Each structure stands twice: as C-alpha cells, then as structure tokens.
Amino acid sequence: MSGQLLIHNGRIVTPNGMIEKGWIRFNDGIIEEIGSSPAHEDRGTAHVLDAQGGWVLPGFIDVHVHGGAGHDFMDADVEGLNEITRFHAAHGTTGILATSLTASRDDLTGVLERISSYMSAPMPYAQVLGVHFEGPFISEKWKGAQNPAHIVPPQLDWLEDWAARFPGIIKIQTLAPETDGALDYIEGLARHGIVPSCGHTDATYEQITAAADRGLRHAVHAFNAMKIFHHREPGTVGAVLTDDRIIAEVIADGHHVHPAGIKLLHSAKGTDNLILVTDAMAAAGMPDGDYNLGGLPVRMTCGVARLKEGDSLAGSTLNMISAVRFLVREVGVPVEQASRMASSNPARQLGIAHQTGTLEAGKRADILLLNDALELQKVWIGGREIQS
Structure with missing residues (x-):
C-alpha cells in the first residue's frame, strides 16, 4: 500500500469547482481530505509536495x-x-x-x-x-x-x-x-x-x-x-x-x-x-x-x-x-x-464513479499533477507514484 502524501499550492479540480492554492491529502491509496491553503499546516503529514501553482486533476x-x-x-x-x-x-x-x-x-x-x-x-x-x-x-x-x-x-x-x-x-x-x-x-x-x-x-x-x-x-x-x-x-x-x-x-x-x-x-x-x-x-x-x-x-x-x-x-x-x-x-x-x-x-x-474519476474524500487516489503549460509532472495510481 502507498504511504501518506499531501500536495499543496495547487489548482485542485473537484466536482464542485477548482480550488486555488488548494491541497489534497491521500493515505494508503485513498483520498482523505481536500482543502484550501494554509489549513494543511496542522495536518501532521510526513510527506509534503509543493505543486507550485500547477493543476491537480483526477487520473x-x-x-x-x-x-x-x-x-x-x-x-x-x-x-x-x-x-x-x-x-x-x-x-x-x-x-x-x-x-x-x-x-x-x-x-x-x-x-x-x-x-x-x-x-x-x-x-x-x-x-x-x-x-x-x-x-x-x-x-x-x-x-x-x-x-x-x-x-x-x-x-x-x-x-x-x-x-x-x-x-x-x-x-x-x-x-x-x-x-x-x-x-x-x-x-x-x-x-x-x-x-x-x-x-x-x-x-x-x-x-x-x-x-x-x-x-x-x-x-x-x-x-x-x-x-x-x-x-x-x-x-x-x-x-x-x-x-x-x-x-x-x-x-x-x-x-x-x-x-x-x-x-x-x-x-x-x-x-x-x-x-x-x-x-x-x-x-x-x-x-x-x-x-x-x-x-x-x-x-x-x-x-x-x-x-x-x-x-x-x-x-x-x-x-x-x-x-x-x-x-x-x-x-x-x-x-x-x-x-x-x-x-x-x-x-x-462505466458505473465506477463511486470509486474514481473525481477528486473527493473516500475515492481512490488516482491523481495527476500538471504544470501551468499542462505538461504532466507526476502520476499516482491508487496513491502509488508511477515512474515513467
């Protein structure tokens, strides 16, 4: 299983709209929480990644x-x-x-x-x-x-x-x-x-x-x-x-x-x-x-x-x-x-929207990080980073 990671300072695309300077935390392959900065600072997450203003999208x-x-x-x-x-x-x-x-x-x-x-x-x-x-x-x-x-x-x-x-x-x-x-x-x-x-x-x-x-x-x-x-x-x-x-x-x-x-x-x-x-x-x-x-x-x-x-x-x-x-x-x-x-x-x-397809708490951590030019930076599948 994958460990815990928090991505912050990103444009998080959720079903309810885009969160500017947002953050998303996932653990053991599941999205746990999404919010807006700087509320993540007290979350006690061991691993933090700065999205540098890039896009965070569902896979x-x-x-x-x-x-x-x-x-x-x-x-x-x-x-x-x-x-x-x-x-x-x-x-x-x-x-x-x-x-x-x-x-x-x-x-x-x-x-x-x-x-x-x-x-x-x-x-x-x-x-x-x-x-x-x-x-x-x-x-x-x-x-x-x-x-x-x-x-x-x-x-x-x-x-x-x-x-x-x-x-x-x-x-x-x-x-x-x-x-x-x-x-x-x-x-x-x-x-x-x-x-x-x-x-x-x-x-x-x-x-x-x-x-x-x-x-x-x-x-x-x-x-x-x-x-x-x-x-x-x-x-x-x-x-x-x-x-x-x-x-x-x-x-x-x-x-x-x-x-x-x-x-x-x-x-x-x-x-x-x-x-x-x-x-x-x-x-x-x-x-x-x-x-x-x-x-x-x-x-x-x-x-x-x-x-x-x-x-x-x-x-x-x-x-x-x-x-x-x-x-x-x-x-x-x-x-x-x-x-x-x-x-x-x-x-x-496909009838799997309860599992994946959007960034929401409780769903599988299938997550993409893109830069401002929409170039892919990182891919996580089930919370596990995929190395290309």
Whole structure:
C-alpha cells in the first residue's frame, strides 16, 4: 500500500469547482481530505509536495484504446499488457478499457481470457477496468480500419456465453444498430450491465432513436465511421448530436475531427455527455513505420496511422494528456471541463464513479499533477507514484 502524501499550492479540480492554492491529502491509496491553503499546516503529514501553482486533476480513464508501445490488446501477453498500460500511465491514463477489433469469436474469447487473467492479479500501471468490444457486429459500409472478413450479424448466443464465462469483464460493446437482430442484442447488453454503443454504422436517425429506446447509451468516435448528417435525414451523426440519452466519444487529435467539429459536438452534447478517448493503436509511442491493426497493414507517417489499402485512418497514436491539451488550446475548452470529459464522465458511464474519476474524500487516489503549460509532472495510481 502507498504511504501518506499531501500536495499543496495547487489548482485542485473537484466536482464542485477548482480550488486555488488548494491541497489534497491521500493515505494508503485513498483520498482523505481536500482543502484550501494554509489549513494543511496542522495536518501532521510526513510527506509534503509543493505543486507550485500547477493543476491537480483526477487520473484519466480511456474507454477506447487498442494498444500502444508496439503492442495490441488483441494478442498481447502479460509483458505486452504491462507495456501498453505503462505507456498510457506515463501520459496520465490511470484506468483503461482494453478495446478489441472486429475479429473471430475465438479471438474475441481469447481477449476476454487474457484480460480476465490480467485483472485478477495486481496491475503495476494503468488499471485495466475491463473490455470494450468494438465489433464484430458492424456495418461493412462504415468498417473503417476493421477487418471485413469477420463482420457478422449480432449473435446473442455469443453474448450469453461471454457473460456467463467472464461476468463483469465486458463493459462496452459497439455495434451497428441497423443490422438484423441488433435491437434484441442491445437489450441483452443492457440486461447484463454492459453499455450498448453504436459505431461503424449506417443507421438512420430513426434507427438510432429506436436503439436508444432499447438501451443504446454510447457512441464511439463521433463523426468517424458513421452515417453523416443531412438536414433532411440527420443520420447517425444527427441522432448522436441531439439525443441526450447517448454519451459521445471524441478523438481530439486534430486528424479525426476538425476543432470546429469538436466545438459543434461540445455545444450540442454539453460537457457532461462527452467522453475524451484516444482510440490509440499499437503504433502509439513508436516511430513512423509499418504496423498491423487487426490483421490489416498500416503505415504511420508523421504520427498519423492509415491503412495501406484505402487510406482510412487506422485508430490513432494519441495519448490522453495530448488530447486534453488539444481541447484546451485548439478548441477552447476550459481545463475543468476537459478534465470532466477525460475522467468523471467515463467513470460515470462505466458505473465506477463511486470509486474514481473525481477528486473527493473516500475515492481512490488516482491523481495527476500538471504544470501551468499542462505538461504532466507526476502520476499516482491508487496513491502509488508511477515512474515513467
């Protein structure tokens, strides 16, 4: 267990606002108290860290990430999982969903087996919170960088088998709601406590609305790989923008969505219905070159990954602290709102907001220290400082 530490002279971002010249104390991995200076002086804390006026934020939770540091969640062994989680922890991610690609049933079951085993032991870096299945029940028209060889209609028997063998491991599943059997599958996901998500879809406005009536609550990488907006047929994008039951992801890297598109999304959804994600692939943190994504060849040039055939964007090489900086600097989102999109909103969507996602007494000490330029200085996961 971690020891006691008090961070003072920081801008502490809490659910009730930002505390100037604030302090936060944690002990044995749990936040004990938060306040404003100089009241900490009589707390008797052995270890004190001066934040020097920097930002103190809750750790980021990335609900859509395929890999990093040269490894992919689809096939990574324990060493590979450690490398992925270490890379993302070094960029502020304290909780992560291991995200799959469209693949065979056996390969997806293999992901659940390895992630379930990994979660059963102490994890040294970013905590894997479960699995996000992106596919295989998607639209071939909007497949993006997903392998079309494994696209199939929704299979309820697969879901029942996975839920029985790996209870609580699948947290989100993304599918195309217009496909045969999708509405019943969405109800099945909701019944098992899994967040139903739309993505890689050609669904009309009416089809998304019908899916939300059955339990759809999430949309992956808004604007990307979904039926576009038209003023007479608003499409998937129009439904995602206007239905308050749906929380939308956004990839803020300057390549997937123009800053004006993010401003539009933010204006339509509001801060509390947006989740910042990376959609990072194995090439994140690696040099330019050739890589693989779900069996498809990818080339990364100047940090941008694209399929060699078709030139579609192939995930991203983004990390969460860079995404937060992009929101603040290029889109004009205040730091406090960007923090909610990166931490508290995903925690709420995953049903773990009572444990993490905000800086409050009694919650896990998943804490970030940033300087005034929003450069990451220190990361604590469960009160334990992570060395990059």
